[in-house]
Amino acid sequence: NAGVMQNPRHLVRRRGQEARLRCSPMKGHSHVYWYRQLPEEGLKFMVYLQKENIIDESGMPKERFSAEFPKEGPSILRIQQVVRGDSAAYFCASSPSDRWGNYEQFFGPGTRLTVL
Amino acid sequence: AQKVTQAQTEISVVEKEDVTLDCVYETRDTTYYLFWYKQPPSGELVFLIRRNSFDEQNEISGRYSWNFQKSTSSFNFTITASQVVDSAVYFCALSEEDSSYKLIFGSGTRLLVRP
Numbered sequence: 001n002a003g004v005m006q007n008p009r010h011l012v013r014r015r016g017q018e019a020r021l022r023c024s025p026m027k028g029h030s031h032v033y034w035y036r037q038l039p040e041e042g043l044k045f046m047v048y049l050q051k052e053n054i055i056d057e058s059g060m061p062k063e064r065f066s067a068e069f070p071k072e073g074p075s076i077l078r079i080q081q082v083v084r085g086d087s088a089a090y091f092c093a094s095s096p097s098d099r100w101g102n103y104e105q106f107f108g109p110g111t112r113l114t115v116l
Numbered sequence: 117a118q119k120v121t122q123a124q125t126e127i128s129v130v131e132k133e134d135v136t137l138d139c140v141y142e143t144r145d146t147t148y149y150l151f152w153y154k155q156p157p158s159g160e161l162v163f164l165i166r167r168n169s170f171d172e173q174n175e176i177s178g179r180y181s182w183n184f185q186k187s188t189s190s191f192n193f194t195i196t197a198s199q200v201v202d203s204a205v206y207f208c209a210l211s212e213e214d215s216s217y218k219l220i221f222g223s224g225t226r227l228l229v230r231p
Contacts, residue, residue: 033217042120042207042221043161056218091161095217105219107153107161 002027004094004108005074012114019079019086021111025094032075033105034067037089049075082115089113118143120210122222129198130230137193137225139208145169147213150184150191155205155224167191198229 005024013019025032031050035043036059046059049069060067064082069075079086089112093105119142129135141150152164165175167184175182179196195202205226209219 031217033219035219035221040223042209042223043219044221045218048217056215059218089159104163104166105217106163109158109160112159 004029004092004106006090006092006108006111008111009109010112010114012116013082014116015083016081019082019113019115021077021079021090021092021113023075023077023092023094023108025075025092026096026106029094029096029106031095032069033093033095034075034077035091035093037091037110039088043091046077079113082113084115087113087115118145118210118212118220120208120220120222122206122208122225124225125223126226126228128228128230131200132197134194134196135198135227135229137195137206137208137227139191139193139222141189141191141208141210143189143210143212145212145214149211149216151209151211151219152182152191152193153207153209153221155207157204161207164193195227198227200229200231203227203229 004026007022033048034046036046037043047067048056052071064080066078089110091110092108095105121140148169150167154162154164165182172184181194183192205224207224208222211219
């Protein structure tokens with residue numbers, strides 16, 4: 001059973017370009033979460049998605065960042081017009097659907113974004 | 117407000133020593149969950165343990181043990197007879213009942229185990 005997959009593992013962008021980060025959840029998982037880890041810091045929650053729905057985006061910057069989890073295909077975190085401060089590791093996690101609210105999260109290996 | 121504090125930024129021990137990583141949390145909820153994750157040099161996040169607020173029993177898993185004390189809002193992690201492979205950054209995290217999907221992480225403790 002494959003774990004959470006993220007690609008690319010490393011991404012280099014110049015200021016002003018767009019970054020697209022992809023996340024394929026574990027098989028059978030319908031909940032996806034994105035976290036950001038700035039250098040030397042802990043992870044910070046960004047957004048929680050279910051298929052075709054954004055449940056909680058309270059941790060997303062108001063501008064330039066967007067996320068989606070379409071009916072088919074991976075979840076995408078999109079950063080438009082990247083700036084140096086966007087350089088970070090972006091982690092995706094997934095959990096199974098659970099009517100008791102068990103949100104046990106399994107993390108992917110992360111995408112390390114470097115903005116030049 | 118909810119918060120997780122890991123006051124130890126970095127710890128260095130010699131192999132076979134025991135080491136305790138501290139975690140102190142703040143929450144107003146009576147129902148909450150506590151976690152520990154390991155981040156080895158390769159960068160991925162490895163789940164170690166999840167505890168709910170109603171279960172104060174200490175847990176032991178091999179060389180790892182966890183001490184949950186509600187009275188001091190602490191959830192400390194001890195590695196017995198440390199090994200070089202234990203070198204990693206360790207994160208403590210909290211989630212609250214109303215938004216139990218949202219993990220609130222501490223800033224991490226970097227553990228270096230020297231041979």
